[in-house]
Structure formats: structure tokens, C-alpha cells
Amino acid sequence: MCGLSRGTPARAGIGLRAPHVDEILVTRPGLGWLEVHAENYMDGGPALAMLEALRQDYPLSLHGVGLSLGSAEGLNLEHLARLHALADRLAPCLVSEHLAWSLSGGVYLNHLLPLPWTDETLVVVSDNVRRAQDRLGRRLLVENPSSYLRFLVSPIPEGEFMAELTRRTGCGVLCDVNNLVVSAANVGLEPLAYLNALPADAVGEIHLAGHAENDADGVTVLIDDHGSRVRPAVWDLYEAALARFGSVPTLIEWDTDLPPLAVLQEEAAAAERRLEPSRGAGHHALAG
């Protein structure tokens, strides 16, 4: 039933958002798979019952936004237990979280906050990822963040940090291509070097989304708002990622100014067109 493991033809899916649920329940459009934010379904209410109905027809990916894998104080074990219970109930094909933090001193800040890429951070995140994987009893995919700042003391390139994290914990990578473009513009990350640094067989999912361009005191800052179509630069980098990683399940994310479902389907179809030629291809390093 689940076609999302490596070696299985990968498809494009969409992030499931509440305003689209009724239409999907009625029309059952031909989408490769659906991804949901885990925290929205942790109440046991009607939304969870709806999701259980949808998962009969669509492979499901569970995307956590609140585990705070980068918290120096460790994971919130109650929250980890809730994620575990939800994953047990929904049996998703993929479970993913973020290389970021949002919890400190008992305060949850509702943002994927930046980390300094240091040896200390690597130890903290590795411990947290191991603990999460042990509890969940499965491999976690960890997503690269979009950044609006970098720390002065941050000696490890982010791509190498992520690669080392996969080696230490056995976790996989959710490669958010839009985040790479955003971070490249905002903090000088080098996207192709990043893609080359990642172990190709660890990449289990790709995210695509739109971003906004804002002016901050005369400086252009890209904002990862998931509020528009995928930009050309992101499509270009996506093609490079597919050339590097081969065929990988790909998600269209859209969170603000949500358009009709048909627009997300068009974006998913555009990803499918690019996925098709890469099926069966091997892994290659990229020039650049």
C-alpha cells in the first residue's frame, strides 16, 4: 500500500489543509500522497476521524512541527509520546521533523528557530533524534530549515552538519529545496554544495513551496511563507536535486493565501513531469 520507500516509483503529493478536505473527500483526486502536520491531529477529534477515512485511499506522511529536535534541554517527552500514539494510529509511510528548535525553558515559540552549526549542536540534535527514533520505532526524516540569520560561531557548513547527523543517528533527510533557495539568498548557503554534501541514499522526501520577497531596511529578504507557486529558481534546483538523488517523493506545500485545490494539483503535476525522467536513475554528484 505504501509506495514511498526507496526503490519504489516516487510521486508528487500535497500538504493537506483543512479548506480542501471536503473537496478531496468527495472527488478523491489522483494525488500521489498526502502530508499532514502532526500537531493538528493530536486532539482525537473529528479531524482525526476524517484523516483515518482519507488514509484508506492515499498514502500518508506525518510531518511534525513541534518536536524541537534542536532543543538543548532535550525533547518534550509528553509531546514525543503524542507523536508516537498518532503514528501508531495512522501508520504513515513517512514521519518527518525539522532541524530547528522551538522549545526552551518550557516556552514553545511556534517557529522553526535557527541553530548554530557546532559540535555541541551536533551532539544535542543527535541525542534528540536518537531518542525520537527509539520511541517511534522508525527512521525519522529531518528537514533542513529556512534561515533569516546565521550565528557568528557556526563553523560546520549546514549540509555537512546534516550529513553527519544522518551518519550518527541513521536518520533520513527531508530536503526542502525552497528552503535551500531562501537560505542561499538570506545567509549565503551554497545550494549545490549542500546537495552534494548529503548522502544521496538518505534523502527520503523533497519539499517544494513558494516564498515571498520582502524589503528589510533596503536589503531583500526571502520569506519562506508557502504562499505562492513554486518559483523558477526552486524548480531549477529541484531538477538538480533529482539529478543528484534520483526519484524522491515530492511534496507541494502551501500554507498562507491558500488557493483552490486545483492550483496545488497543477503544481503537483509540474513536479510529476520532472520526476518522471529521473525514475530509475542512479545517484550523481553535481558540478558547481
Add this chain to the structure above:
Amino acid sequence: MLSLADLQRGMTAALLGADAEVVRMAVAPDGLDPRARLGIYRHHVRTSLTAVLKDAYPVVCRLVDDRFFGYAADAYIRDEPPTEPRLFAYGGGFADFLAGFPPCHGLPYLPDVARLEWALHTASHAPAVRAPDGPALAGALETLIRDERTRIVFAVDPSVRYLVSPHPVDRIWRANQPDADPEASVVLDGESVHLEVRRARDQAGFRSLPLGEWTLRARLAGGRSLEDAAAEALSADGELNLAGALGALFNEGLLVDFTLTPIREETRPC
């Protein structure tokens, strides 16, 4: 160099509005003042949490307008930031906050409107339960012996909440729905309201109840024994038809299960 824990503590303070120089010093400018870079994160934290509150409290927002709501939300977020990632659970203290927020003192009904909205919000997120089997429950109750019947504690539908207010919050709420008549006004007549909030067919709603019925239901939902709840309901309304009120609880599927309170020590047989 800051430890990761210190950096995160400092950044948490900065994102909630404190001036955290130690964090600014740790951020690379890259052509933009670190204050502005931290401001991007701070803006997102503030706007996303304000949106969460606005989603739970649309009538409060309409009553005070968007701008004032943002101002109050900002202060609330600083005072009581979320403590965990389930955002549907964030904002339960907003009514009490508004009650103590001096700029809101001219609107004495506002905290109770917020309490009604929170009850509706949490009712819509309450765990789903299978519809109770009324006849089976009634049959199980009939098998109890007389002494046991006084010790019944019911489990009620988890989406049910009971509120009382000295203000007509039900009418205020209805007059501030998107489809309400914009010319309609609500008379603040000082009559108290007793409300039952419940989710039905995936939609949370509420209704007003007479004092006796409300007392019976509210006490049962609060975990009081049937005997205690009935006594209180009769004391609140001597005219209450207790048998009819109890029958309605079964007919409406409000009662989902029951347990017996332990026998009190002094009444236990030797």
C-alpha cells in the same frame, strides 16, 4: 561563546520582546542589523500566535476590532506564551487575562464572551466518542441495588461544557456572527444566562437552559454523584421535574458511561 542552552534562553526572551544584547552579539550581520534579523523571527512568532488567538476568539476580535485585539494579544503572548506545540490548546487563559487587562475594563462582558468562545473552541477539538448505547446504559443502571444508585457518577460526552454569566453572552455572540443583522442591538439587561456547549455533527454550538436542568447537568459533568447533583438541582429549582430532566440526559446521548463512588468508610458494613 554562549552554550546552546544559554543562546536558546536568550533568544526566547528576545522573541518575547526583551532586549537580548547577548543574542544580538552572536548573530552575523551579513549586511543587515542583527536586530532586524531577529525581528523577522519575532514578527512571525507574534503574528502566527495572534492568528491562533483570533481563530479561537473571533467574536472578541469583532467586539474590540482587529487593531485592539492585536494589542491585547501581544501583551497576552508575552505574559503567557504557549508551553507546548498543540496550538489548538493555546489561549485558554485569554479570558482571565482580558478580565485583568485595564484597557478592557469598559467592556465587563468581554471576559465571559471569551469564556464562551473558548468553550466552543475546546468542544470542537474534544475527543470523538462513539454514540452511547442508551438502552444498554439504562439496563446496566437498573441492575444496581438501591444503595449503589446513590453512588452513581456519570461520564458525560467529552465535548460538553457548562457556563454561567451575569451578561447576555449568548445574545452578544449571536449578534456578532458574520450572518447577523448588523442593525440588531443587544440590551445589557443584567439577566444571567446558563449555557450548555456541545459538539453535534462536528459542529460546536450552545443553548440556554433553565437553572434546575443546568445545575443537574453541570454538577454531573463536574463529577458529582447523581445523588449530590440531584439535590443541588432541586435546591436551585424546587419545581424541577427530576425524572424528566434525567430522562432527557439519556435521550440526548449526553451520558456515555457510569462508575460508582467508593463506599464511605463510616457506612461500610462490618
